[in-house]
Each structure stands twice: as C-alpha cells, then as structure tokens.
Amino acid sequence: MIGKVTTTIHLAAVLSLGIIGMASQVSAQETPGAPDGYPPGPLGEVVRLGEAIVYDTSEHPLSKAYVGNKLNCTSCHLEGGTDPQAGSFLGTASAYPAWSPREKRAITLEDRVLNCFMRSQNGTRPPVGSEVSVAITTYITWLSSGSKIQMNHEKSLGPRHIRELKVDWKQASAERGKLLYKTHCLDCHGQDGEGTADGPPVWGNDSYNDGAGLSRVDKLGSWLKVAMPLGDPILTDQESADIAAYVNSHERPHFKLEEHLPKPERLGEYNGQR
Numbered sequence: 001m002i003g004k005v006t007t008t009i010h011l012a013a014v015l016s017l018g019i020i021g022m023a024s025q026v027s028a029q030e031t032p033g034a035p036d037g038y039p040p041g042p043l044g045e046v047v048r049l050g051e052a053i054v055y056d057t058s059e060h061p062l063s064k065a066y067v068g069n070k071l072n073c074t075s076c077h078l079e080g081g082t083d084p085q086a087g088s089f090l091g092t093a094s095a096y097p098a099w100s101p102r103e104k105r106a107i108t109l110e111d112r113v114l115n116c117f118m119r120s121q122n123g124t125r126p127p128v129g130s131e132v133s134v135a136i137t138t139y140i141t142w143l144s145s146g147s148k149i150q151m152n153h154e155k156s157l158g159p160r161h162i163r164e165l166k167v168d169w170k171q172a173s174a175e176r177g178k179l180l181y182k183t184h185c186l187d188c189h190g191q192d193g194e195g196t197a198d199g200p201p202v203w204g205n206d207s208y209n210d211g212a213g214l215s216r217v218d219k220l221g222s223w224l225k226v227a228m229p230l231g232d233p234i235l236t237d238q239e240s241a242d243i244a245a246y247v248n249s250h251e252r253p254h255f256k257l258e259e260h261l262p263k264p265e266r267l268g269e270y271n272g273q274r
C-alpha cells in the first residue's frame with residue numbers, strides 16, 4: 001500500500017518535472033506556422049482586413065491617418081509576419097499580456113501593436129478598441145492559432161522574436177558599413193537612404209523614428225542578418241553590425257511620446273455598435 005503511494009508520488013513528480021522542463025523550453029520550433037484557412041464568417045473578414053492593413057499601412061484608408069512615414073508593418077515584419085525569423089508574428093499572441101520594462105506595466109497585444117504605430121511608423125497611436133487596432137490584433141492572434149499561451153514575464157516579445165547576434169556592438173563600424181551598404185543595399189534603398197521603387201526609406205523623415213526598435217544598432221543588425229538583402233540574407237554577423245551602424249548614423253525623426261499620443265479623449269474607444 002505504502003509502496004504504491006510512493007510510486008504514484010514519484011511518477012507525479014517525474015511527470016510534473018517533465019512538464020515544467022518542457023514549458024521553459026517552449027521555443028520557436030514548437031510554434032505552429034500560419035493556419036491553413038481564415039476563420040469562417042465575419043471574424044474571417046476581420047482577419048483579412050487586418051492582413052490588408054499590415055501590408056498597406058501607409059496607404060490603407062483605416063490606418064493612413066495614423067502613419068507618419070512611408071513604411072508598412074510588413075516593411076519589417078516580412079511576409080505579413082509569417083517569415084519565421086524577420087519580425088515574425090507566428091505565435092506572438094501567446095506571449096501577451098506581457099511585461100514591458102519600457103512602459104513599466106503589463107501590456108496587451110493591442111498595446112504592443114499601437115506602440116509600433118508611434119515608433120516604427122512614426123505616427124499617432126490609434127485609439128484602443130478602434131477598428132484598425134482590433135483588425136490588426138485579430139490578424140496577429142489568428143497567426144498564433146494553435147500556440148500554447150505562455151505569457152512573457154520579462155519582455156513584450158513573442159516566441160519568435162528576433163534573436164540577438166553575439167557580436168561586440170561597440171566594434172560595429174559605420175565606416176566599413178558605408179562600403180557594404182553600397183554593395184548590398186543601395187540599389188533598393190537609395191544613395192541617401194531615401195528609398196526607391198524596390199525598397200522603402202531606411203533613414204530620413206520617411207523612415208522609422210529614433211524611438212523605434214530598429215533605431216538601436218543591435219536590433220537593426222540582428223534583424224538585417226535574417227532579413228536583408230531581401231530574399232537573400234547573406235550578410236555575416238559583423239557585416240550586419242557594420243551596416244546597422246552606418247544606417248543608424250543618419251538623421252531620422254526624433255521621438256517624443258507626447259507628439260505621438262492622440263487627444264486624451266481619443267486614447268480609448270468603445271469597440272462596438274451603439
């Protein structure tokens with residue numbers, strides 16, 4: 001009898017240990033890819049609307065007014081966020097609400113979306129609960145179908161967030177980066193980073209502001225490694241760091257929070273019909 005109880009306890013202990021061990025390792029590999037189909041009915045239409053907005057953020061009638069540059073969400077979140085590494089949205093919703101050290105509070109996925117409007121899009125934060133905000137958040141949540149909820153208690157980042165390169169960022173050389181930019185980037189992004197028909201602006205007034213994630217050399221370098229040159233990311237770690245230092249050595253809009261928040265009464269909005 002006693003022996004049986006002990007066995008059961010052992011088994012339970014082993015099982016729970018196993019589960020804990022697995023949980024701490026839930027990683028990008030275990031995050032499912034994009035779902036096969038849209039949800040049926042009106043919810044599916046909202047997902048499609050969100051998808052259309054992330055591809056066309058600076059022009060779409062619902063988002064245009066909130067964007068202050070020539071970028072779209074998909075300029076950085078490649079393939080509509082379905083690229084597994086370059087700003088992936090796969091599994092992202094499973095990390096939220098997440099702790100945000102910057103805001104010093106727990107933020108929802110919607111908050112996270114709205115922050116990219118203020119910084120990466122150099123625009124104004126759309127009201128919480130507004131059609132544009134909910135559509136994008138619905139699209140990203142749909143891309144996380146099948147992922148196990150695992151809130152991030154350290155950072156507001158999902159399971160496939162950009163992996164930071166292990167390089168000495170202080171040694172990144174804008175001078176070396178300048179030459180590399182000519183070889184690998186200039187054709188698509190232009191001599192003065194102003195963008196061309198083949199690639200959006202990478203510095204100046206029409207690019208992300210200095211409060212955006214990519215304005216940090218380590219973040220940009222790590223993203224470049226898996227994202228650029230588009231379709232053929234062949235840079236070494238050091239080249240990615242050097243080019244990032246060069247790109248971010250140029251002027252871009254300066255971020256001041258007050259300039260990116262809507263009027264207080266527009267910060268939040270009832271999300272439904274009256």
Ligand code: HEC
Binds near residue numbers: 054
């Ligand atoms: C200039 C590039 C850029 C643009 C444009 C941009 N983002 Fe981001 N976004 C980033 C970076 C960089 C991160 C941090 C990602 C990381 O560290 O893995 C991020 C993070 C996010 C996250 C959190 C991802 C996670 O893993 O938890 C969401 C959600 C998000 N962005 C949504 C959007 C939406 C929606 C738009 C368009 C309205 C947008 N972003 C536009 C660069 C951009």
Ligand code: HEC
Binds near residue numbers: 075208230235
């Ligand atoms: C073949 C053309 C092409 C080449 C070469 C290329 N890019 Fe891009 N790049 C793009 C396109 C297109 C996008 C937007 C992605 C999308 O819309 O799918 C982009 C997006 C970006 C972005 C994020 C959005 C923005 O404009 O800030 C940065 C930063 C960037 N590229 C930097 C570089 C750097 C640095 C290089 C050289 C290592 C490079 N790219 C090479 C076409 C290119």
